[in-house]
């Protein structure tokens with residue numbers, strides 16, 4: 001079973017093109033993987049994502065004090081194999097609600113908490129600014145610990161629905177090939193920040209007690225971030241035994 005979670009940054013619900021693109025991506029992944037795939041989709045129209053109030057409880061105690069749908073979203077992200085971030089382009093940046101979403105999980109950026117998960121990025125504009133949003137989402141995904149396996153930029157103002165569908169099918173097919181061939185790796189930035197964080201937590205140079213405990217129990221014994229990521233990578237194990245998730249298996253299909 002492959003578990004996909006998507007976070008969409010549009011308030012436009014069923015009218016949202018960002019949600020439309022997520023639906024198409026999930027549909028294509030489901031067909032391509034030929035195994036059961038479960039998905040949970042979150043957006044600000046359905047889910048309450050309150051503003052961060054700056055209490056810093058998350059950094060100090062490892063838990064946010066606000067009670068809203070972020071608790072469920074966080075749990076679902078922890079259980080996911082693949083996470084999709086889909087954002088409309090607002091003034092060449094991500095929409096405010098998406099920034100709020102990242103603020104609410106900012107403490108995870110000190111912990112590489114989403115290591116082992118793959119991320120797919122979608123930026124949806126009218127005509128321009130996708131590159132800024134893609135870069136922004138990539139930065140968040142990497143600081144959260146994920147490996148970005150694909151970034152798709154859609155300009156809805158210059159494409160028909162058929163044009164959008166065709167780009168999505170092609171891009172997702174490339175992403176599936178990358179995943180099946182394990183043609184991805186952690187980034188140089190992730191390795192570098194892993195080593196500087198590890199030094200901080202091993203030598204007691206800063207950070208909260210909650211962060212120290214997390215690093216000492218989960219991360220400090222890995223020599224590289226690549227080892228830490230691969231140790232947590234579950235996609236292979238999540239595929240049922242009768243359909244082994246191996247390169248040979250997929251090449252024979």
Ligand SMILES: Cc1cc2nc3c(=O)[nH]c(=O)nc-3n(C[C@H](O)[C@H](O)[C@H](O)COP(=O)(O)O)c2cc1C
Nearest residue numbers: 010016017018088089090091092125126127128129
């Ligand atoms: C406040 C705001 C700012 C926007 N800024 C841009 C922009 O910088 N470049 C662009 O091409 N489209 C811009 N758009 C258009 C949206 O990116 C586009 O309509 C997108 O498809 C909306 O996604 P959605 O349907 O998922 O809500 C903006 C729209 C809004 C509401």
